Amino acid sequence: MAPARGPGGKDTLVHEIDRTPEYNDFIQKLTAFHEKRGTSFEPEPRLPTMHGxxxxxxxxxxxAVLDKGGYDELNKVQKAWGALAGELGMHYTDNKGMGQLSFQLKQDFYRYLAAYWIHDQYGRDPPPKEILEQQSCASKHGPVLTRTMENFKLSARRLGEETPTREERPAESTPTSANRASGRLREAPPQRVPFQPDTGPSRQTRHVSSHHNTPTSNATQNNYHGNQAQQNHHHLPQQHNPNNPLHVIQAQQAALRGASSSFTPASSEMASRLGDPFEPRPPTSMPLRPVNTPGNNPAEFAKRQRLLKAQASGFGNLPAIARPVLPPAGYEGPNIYTRCLQALRSGIPAEQAFALNHLVKISFERGDKYKFDSFLGLAEGLIEKALEVGSLFYEVDWQISYSGCHDNSNPNILDGLEGTPDILDRIRNLTPKVILDHLQPADLSDRLLHITEAVLTMRNMLMLTDNVKYMVEVYPLRDLLCIILHLPSLEMLVEIKHFALDIAEQVTPLLLLDSSDPLYQTLLAQLDSTDRGTILTALRAISRISMNLEATNKLQGVPAVVLQNIMNWLLLNDEELMDACLDFLYQYTAVVANVESLLEAVNMENVIPHLVRLLAHGAKRVKEEKILEPERKALCTEDVPPLPLDLHEKLRNTDEPTRCFQWLKILFEEDAESHITQIAIWQAYQGSFGALAGVRSNLSAADFIRNVSHVFANARAQIIRGPGEVQRFIIEGIRARTVPSHYETREEYTRCQWQITKGPFPKPCSQFFLGGEQMWHHVLTSHLNIPIDESGKIKNKEVTMSCDWAECIRYTTPRKLKLAELTRHIKTHVPFTHKRPQQDGPELAAKRQRKSYITPAKTMSITWEKTVVASDERKPNVEQAAGIPLSAVLVLRNIARNVVKTESEEELLKSQEMGGESGGWNEKLFRPVMARLFEVMAENKALAGYITSLLQLVQTVD
Structure with missing residues (x-):
């Protein structure tokens, strides 16, 4: 397989996990290390790259980090983590994406490998997790090797300081260039506050003294102004001498006046740092509530006086008429969600109809955000409404009890805390009502519509995973599903039953149902239906039981009738139903006891060939041409092949310039990348009709060159001269053919390869012939000297001859043999030429003519079967098996693995010991289909691995 393409279209490696024994051992050690350390560990963290x-x-x-010198050394090199990501096969073309990728890669090493690196490479205890894993890799706490709790506290305290110390602050008069070079802003110059003398009276007024007598207000103002002044003037270096009389007087005046905006704090160099991070608390707005007093609310106190008088007179015990509480002005009422919830729980039919109508719309349109846990009581209200369906068709009124006391005396009460285990027995004992399927009263039709809307709302909301997790703990839902699915078989109930099956399909992955569970038995009972939709949904619901749980779904207690029905459904040409049946069989055959039941219920000797047939379901024959040798182009040469004898006889009596035109078509062809010298082509033409034939051409060299341009439109005469060479006259755009071609039919001639002389430098025959018959006669008469009579026959006499055809190894030395045997061997060397049809005319035939100087590529056709495949997000370039063929081979593998563990296997082996074949059930079931399994393994790439594991289970080891 070709490697995935990286950035720029180059072939680069894409990062993948090599699950070697060394990798597995490393992950186990790393997992144990993190468990002992008490830190979280993810064995395969995910990173976003440009390939996904x-x-x-x-x-x-x-x-890779160890090869770079370790984590601390790698951090010293700029962009080292980005380069490391590229070496590991993680790519990004833009700087932003590459920066994020390199940071996340560094964070993964810091979080999962840094502590192990210290322990593994240096044999030291790594720093505590509070200063290593619980901190970001971008924190400035120093290298991890030298990180201790003391320097961590020191660095944290240094990072918390807002005001630099005297040693850290540069001089104000000499601004440094380092700040400018690093991109930092220069510090603002210190503010110069002019001295403002106190001009107020030295004697305090009563207002001032009373103001300062409030300690809370005074302290707040002093703290606020003092802190603000300290922040504004912390750059001013001031000297404070407590023994200076002027300072003592100013301090006394400031204490008498209170806080002043002109107050200059003590020098920040001499003062304590504890007050630096202090910020004054912002003013808090206190809500004020008016208190009724006789002064501001006299009407209220007059009402109280009247009530006291009435009670004293004996009329105070009469109930007061309650007045409705009016909503405040501008209040529009609760939102639609709360409105529907309260209407559903009210029990009023009109309100419930309104609520259910809107709940169906809300659950369909806003199902991604409409959750049960946000509206407490909604799930219970919908279930209680749906339980009313029982009273429509049976003499029952289902009620839910959440008291926790399971009372069997009243069959109408359902246990809301733990579910009702005998719900199926209660349903069987119900008394049905007489209901006409196609004619219902209006009241019944309306009630059934509202109940269906309640079930539909739950079905829509359970498409959200959070709602499924919530409803799994609501046990009355299971009782409701059993009640709905056991309703009478009426057409009016088809819709609500399908909704109930959809609900069951969503909740069963989080349920653990044993063979005695009422819901499990109810779902199995649906497989006896004739409705395709019911069968499909029930099969999917059963196959998904406890799918998202650690417990295994054993699927015990499946009736034999259900197993027979499933085998019959596999024979239908219904892909969706077939896929659901195979999913069920895959879960069912994973248990040994179930395979035993399957052998008793159905004829497995008929089932196995059908499952093998499904391995090619939807397969297509794919044909691919593999190039064994690439196409080759012969080098351009000035050697012109000789003119064939039959064409020479035709052209010798042809007038010019027709003879020149035909000669050029026979021996030359167009090639834009080649050329031939004018002297070479002119001499070849003179040699063809001059000395060899005794005929002189009456064409001049200039006329001949012009004729070349007439025959070949792209040919043109040129003069070229290389550096240090004499000028040459060439004709560009043509080249000599490797073999002549007939000027009318465009058929190519074949060279005779009979070697006239042998030795280290053999000389072959240089004559060309059109068709195999002429060459065969030529070899017999010219090279073997065998006469042919007038009827075209030869005498089959014994001769002593050898075959001198080039590269022939059959008769290399003379031997005695019959002439017929020799001639049959010679015919194997003679080519058989098909004549090209001339339906499109000679012009189109010339365009489609194969170039004689090009040797076609040698290819081989490969054909195989291709079934449904899917790509994995971790390996997008690898096609993996999927669909019905994958499910079929998984079922076959389960049967082959577990059938040898059954009691039927022991009984079969005992019976085979008495006589007959041996090998057990695997030999009996899979031996007839072994040839087909090997064929699928050879032709289907996606299924090859699964078939191999199946064959390893089936084949017996001697």
């Missing part, structure tokens, strides 16, 4: 998400091979990452 990939799972990180932590073993490769660990080895």
């Amino acid at each position: 998400h990939v799972n990180v091979d932590l073993y490769k990452l660990y080895k």
Whole structure:
């Protein structure tokens, strides 16, 4: 398989996990290390790349970081993690994506491998998880090898400081260039606050003294102004001498005046740092509630006086007329969700009709956000409404009790906490009502419509996973499904039953149902239906039991009739039903006891060939041409092949320029990348009709060159001259053919390869012939000297001869043999030429003519079967088996693995010991289809691995 293409179209490796024994051992050690350390660990973290998400091979990452010198050394090199991601096969073309990828790769090593790296490579205890895994890799706490709790606290305290110390702050008069070079802003210059002398009176007024007597207000103002002044003036270096009389007087005046905006705090260099991070608390708005007093609400106190007088007179015990509480102005009422919930729980038919109508729309349109846990009581209300369906067809009124006391005396009460285990017995004992299927009263039709809407609302909401997790714990839902699915077989109930089956399909993956569970028995009973939709949904619901749980779904207690029906449904040409049956069989045959039941219920010798037939379901024959040798182009040469004898006889009596035209068509062809010198082509033409034939051409060289351009439209005469060479006269755009071609039929001639002389430098025969018959006669008469009579026959006499055809190894030395045997062997060398049909005319035939200087590529056709395949997101370039063929081979593998563990296997082996074949059930079931299994393994790439594992289980080891 070709490697995946990386950025730029180049063939680069895409990161994948190599699950080698070394990798598995490393992951086990790493898992144990993190469990002992008490940190979370993810064996295969995911990273986004330009090819999609990939799972990180932590073993490769660990080895690569060790090769780079370790985590701390790698952090010292800029963009080192991005380069490491590229080496591991993680690619991104843009800088933003590559930066995010490299940071996440670094974070994965820091979180899952840094502590193990310290322990494994240095034999030291890694830093505590509070200062390693629980911190980001971008934190500035120093290298992980030298990280301790003391320097962690020191760095954390340094990071919390907002005001630099005196040693850290540069001088104000000499701005540094380092800040500018690193992109930081220069610090603002310190604010210069002019001195403002106190001009107020030295004596306090009563208002001022009273104001300062409030300690809370005074402290708040002093803290606020003092802190603000300290933040504004912390750059001013001031000296404070408590022994200075001027400072003592100013401090006394400030204490008498309170906080002042001109207050200058003490020098930040001499003051404590504890007050730096303090920020004043913002003012808090306190809600004020008016208190009724006789002054602001006299009407209320007058009402109280009247009530006291009435009670004193004896009329105070009469009930007061309650007045409705009016909503405040502008209140539009509750939202539609709360409105529907309260209407459903009210029990009023009109309100419930309104609520259910809107709940169906809301659950369909907003099902992705409409959750049961956000509206408490909604699930219970819908279930209670749906339980009313029982009273329409039976003499029963189902009620749910949440008291926890299971009372069997009243069959109408359902246990809402743990479910009703005898719900099926109660349903069997119900008294049915007489209901006409196609003629119902209006009241019954309306009630059934509302009940169906309640079930439909639950069905829509259970398409959300959060709602499924919520409803799994609501046990009355299971009783409701059993009640609905055991309703009479009426057409009016088909819709609500399908909704109930859809609900069961959504909740069964989170349920653990044994063979005695009422819901499990109810779903099995649906497989006896004649409705295709009911069978499909019930099969999917049963196959998905406990799919998302750790417990195994054993599917015990399946009736034999159901198994026979499933085998019959497999014979139908219904892909959806076939797929559901195979999913059920895959879960069912995974248990040994179930395989035993399957052998007793159905004829497995007929089932296995059908399952093998399904391995090619939907298969297509794919044909691919494999190139064994690429196409080759012969080098351009000035050697012109000789003119065949039959064409020479035709052209010698032809007038010019027709003879020239035909000669060029016979021995030359167009090639835009080739050329021939004018002297070479002119000499070849003179040799064809000059010295060899005794005929002189009356064409001049210039006329001949012009004729070349007339025959070949792309040919043109040119003069070329290379560096240090003499100029040459050439004809560009044509080249000599390797074999002549007939100027009318465009059939190619074949060269005779009989070797006239032998030795280290053999000389072959250079004559060309059109068709195999002329060459065969030529070899017999010219090379073997065998006469042919007038009737075209030869005498079959014994001769002593050898075959001198080039590269022939049959008769290399002379031997005695019959002439007929020799001639039959010679015919194997003579080619058989098909004449090209001339239906389109010679012009179109010339265009489609194969180039003689091109040797076609040698190819081989490969054909195989291709079934349904799917791609894995972790390996998008690898096609994996899917669909019905995959399900069929998995069922076959389960049967082959578990049938040898059954009691029937022991009984069969005992009976085979008495006589007959041996090998057990695998030999009996799979021996007739072994040839087909090997054929599928050879032709189907996607199923080859599964068939191989199946054959390993089937074949017996001697």
